[in-house]
Amino acid sequence: MDIFIQQIINGLVLGSIYALVALGYTMVYGILGLINFAHGEVVMLGALTAYSTITGLLGLGVPLPLAALAGLAVAALLCMAVGYTVERIAYRPLRGAPRLAPLITAIGVSIVLQNGAMMVWGRNYHAFPNLVPERQYDVFGATITLLQVLTVLLAALTMAGLMLLVLRTKLGRAMRATAENPAIAQLMGVDVNRIVSLTFVLGSALAALAGLMVSANYSIAHYYMGFILGLKAFTAAVLGGIGNLAGAMVGGILLGLIESLGAGYIGDLTGGFFGSNYQDVFAFFVLIAVLVFRPSGLVGEKVAERA
Amino acid sequence: MTKTCPARPAHPLASAVPLALLIAAALAGCGNKEEPKPAAAPAAAPAAAPTITVRIGHVGPLTGPQAHLGKDNEDGALLAIDDLNAQGVEIGGAKAKFELLSEDDQADPKQGTIVAQKLVDAKVNGIVGHLNSGTTIPASKIYFDAGIPQVSGSATNPKYTQQGFNTAFRVMTNDVQQGLVLGEYGVKALGAKKIALVDDRTAYGQGLADEVEKSIKANGGEVVAREFTNDKATDFKAILTKIKSKKPDLIVYAGMDAQAGPLMKQLRELGIKSNFLTGDGGCTPEFMKLAGEAAEGQMCSLPGVPLDKMPGGPAFVNKFKVKFNTDIQLYAPYVYDATMVLADAMKRAGSADPAKYLPEVAKTDYQGVTARIAFDAKGDLKSGPISLYKYVGGKLQFVETVGGGAGGSGGDAPVPAKGDGQK
Structure with a gap:
């Protein structure tokens, strides 16, 4: 039983990080119908910026909590600037273009960001400092660290805040209107360009937070870390129903749990025929099964195709 | 022949990375080509000795998750090239100018064969690399077909030299030798009865784990779990949780x-108290940086004997540090030796023509930085000592060297095998 609970905890922590990143994909898709493949790289930039800021400040003798907050702030600001710039120069000129064009651009931006980061931070792995004291709690025989608790809590709070923003504020209403029909939203006095920019900025801030969380949890920051993470988060977004905020959260948590339980039990379930090397196969099998029966994802509603 | 100054990876952006390093290398390497060094100039002027250009191909992952190791390998090759040019090596009476053509295989077997073909098409005289077994093995077929000698400084999978290619050599022990030592050391020296194995499903990781498993069983240990991850993963909690339920004494990662x-x-975060042992892939400063305090007291193995116990070892470490302003990660000394082995064979053959000097590579008897290098019939090192290290206070502390003649006639190789504690 303790092993099962441990796997659930593992899955929840991993899943909340996936969910935070998946939100960035889903927000942009909801409004523009564009899959922003560069989003994973923004997470990576957030992690590396936070790393540089925090280690730099710690070196100057700044206390840890302050350095961590400053790291998050600087990373968020940089990511927001990057998100805004990328939208402005790489996606906006292609807004009327066929769907394939911005998709290819997104992959291009991703390569540029990745290699840019490699030039700035080098090829080496960076060991991320411990942000919170290494405290462990015992839950029915399973271990959970303070950092893991904070990660899940912070992710949940952020997602709740985002939901409030989208569902309760004027900005949120404008975002929803733009997602529904940009042309009509424009006619109703919504500044569509500003809303799109804000969506990118907001998504990038979430990415910065996710980057900090990944790096803090795995004590690692590297220029290549965004690629796989982005792919997984994108999968989570599709699983939940891309374009749907609640879907991204559900999809993220679910993917984390599936991966964790899959790696933990697939060997026992198949009598050792499949091992933990089928962890990803298992996750994608679930994705395919969901898409066969619910093509718009678990929580996604059927939306009319928009040109 | 003039367009190939030093390392030029596939992507222009990728190549620009440690800009300073490359520029430094470019100045050093290419500078020599344009204007002969003052010391050499007077000698060269009257004789007007003919010069030949020897092009060595190097392949490793210069981008992706293992880019730091690929760069380390490339630096090893660059240092060898610079040393060779500084020595003014003569091949068959002609002054040789060495050049490095560096390619990026991204640790991907597909990419490995593409860049291998590219180097063959560029008519390189010899190949140093690749870094990973997974890329080295498919690429070795291409070099064999072209008749170009290939010396890898880090590919350890036994298959590489078992394919019957007379062009394939390595200056590193193979996984059979290393797996044997890791398994035996785990069971006998560390006293582990229940052992869990994790590998990354690459040709290297899987191959090494298979050998360790055999060795554990042969020594009377029990493999209680065999789990898998991949070479891009960062989260291992799921498989570690499963391992925790088996309560192993020792966890071996390949x-x-x-x-x-x-x-x-x-x-450690999951509260697993087992000992930890890993092979050459994890025996790096990077490992200790990433594992932090958790690494304290755990162990790893590296082929060969420690650099500081080799005749030219400490000097090499200094030279590397001065030139690249960074510490050696892992295989740079082996790659340096691999490059030197090629040059040495060319000198003895009096030719840089692959067909002419290939037989000489097989006859190598060269005192390298990492070992006395001589090849067996397959192209493996004749003498294959393995050294064990412990991570202590953020440093690798040498524990002991095991074996020395695992590959056959080890008796004639004057390696200072310090197999004191080992029966």
């Missing part, structure tokens, strides 16, 4: 440092 470090750390 893979690279980028995974071994976080894995070590997560192991």
Whole structure:
């Protein structure tokens, strides 16, 4: 039983990080119908910026909590600037273009960001400092660290805040209107360009937070870390129903749990025929099964195709 | 022949990375080509000795998760090239100018064959690399077909030299030798009865883990779990949780440092108290940086004997540090030796023509930085000592060297095998 609970905890922590990143994909898709493949790289930039800021400040003798907050702030600001710039120069000129064009651009931006980061931070792995004291709690025989608790809590709070923003504020209403029909939203006095920019900025801030969380949890920051993470988060977004905020959260948590339980039990379930090397196969099998029966994802509603 | 100054990876952006390093290398390497060094100039002027250009191809992952190791390998090759040019090596009476053509295989077998073909088409005289077994094995067929000698400084999978290619050599012990030592050391010296194995499913990780498993069983240990990850993963908690339920005394990881470090750390976070042992892929400063305090007291193995116990070892470490302003990660000394072995064979053959000097590579008897290098019939090192290290206070502390003649006639190789504690 303790092993099962441990796997659930593992899955929840991993899943909340996936969910935070998946939100960035889903927000942009909801409004523009564009899959922003560069989003994973923004997470990576957030992690590396936070790393540089925090280690730099710690070196100057700044206390840890302050350095961590400053790291998050600087990373968020940089990511927001990057998100805004990328939208402005790489996606906006292609807004009327066929769907394939911005998709290819997104992959291009991703390569540029990745290699840019490699030039700035080098090829080496960076060991991320411990942000919170290494405290462990015992839950029915399973271990959970303070950092893991904070990660899940912070992710949940952020997602709740985002939901409030989208569902309760004027900005949120404008975002929803733009997602529904940009042309009509424009006619109703919504500044569509500003809303799109804000969506990118907001998504990038979430990415910065996710980057900090990944790096803090795995004590690692590297220029290549965004690629796989982005792919997984994108999968989570599709699983939940891309374009749907609640879907991204559900999809993220679910993917984390599936991966964790899959790696933990697939060997026992198949009598050792499949091992933990089928962890990803298992996750994608679930994705395919969901898409066969619910093509718009678990929580996604059927939306009319928009040109 | 003039367009190939030093390392030029596939992507222009990728190549620009450690800009300073490359520029430094470019100045050093290419500078020599344009204007002969003052010391050499007077000698060269009257004789007007003919010069030939020898082009050595180097392949490793210069981008992706193992880029730090690929760069380390490339630096090893660059240092060898610079040293050769500084020595003014003569091949068959002609002054040789060495050039390095560096390619990026991204640790991907597909990419490995593409760049291998590219180097063959560029008519390089010899190949140093690749870094990973998974890329070295498919690429070795291409070099064999072209008749170009290939010396890898880090590919350890036994298959590489078992294909019957007379062009394939390595200046590193293979996984059979290393797996044997890791398994035996785990069971006998560390006293582990229940052992869990994790590998990254690459040709290297899987191959090494298979050998360790055999060795554990042969020595009377029990493999209680065999789990898998991949060479891009960062989260290992799911498989570690499963391992925890089997309560192993020892966990052996077969893979690279980028995974071994976080894995070590997560192991302790889950409250697993088992010892940890890993092969050459995890025996790096990077591992200790990533694992932090969790690494304390754990162990790893590296082929050969420690650099500081080799005649030219400490000098090499200094030279590397001065030139590249960074510490050696892992295989740079082996790659340096691999390059030197090629040059040495060319000198003895009096030719840089692959067909002419290939037989000489097989006859190598060269005192390298890492070992006395001589090849057996397959192209493996005749003498294959393995050294064990312990991570102590953020440094690798030498423990002991085991074996020395695992590959056959080890008796004639004057390697200072310090196999004191080993029966």
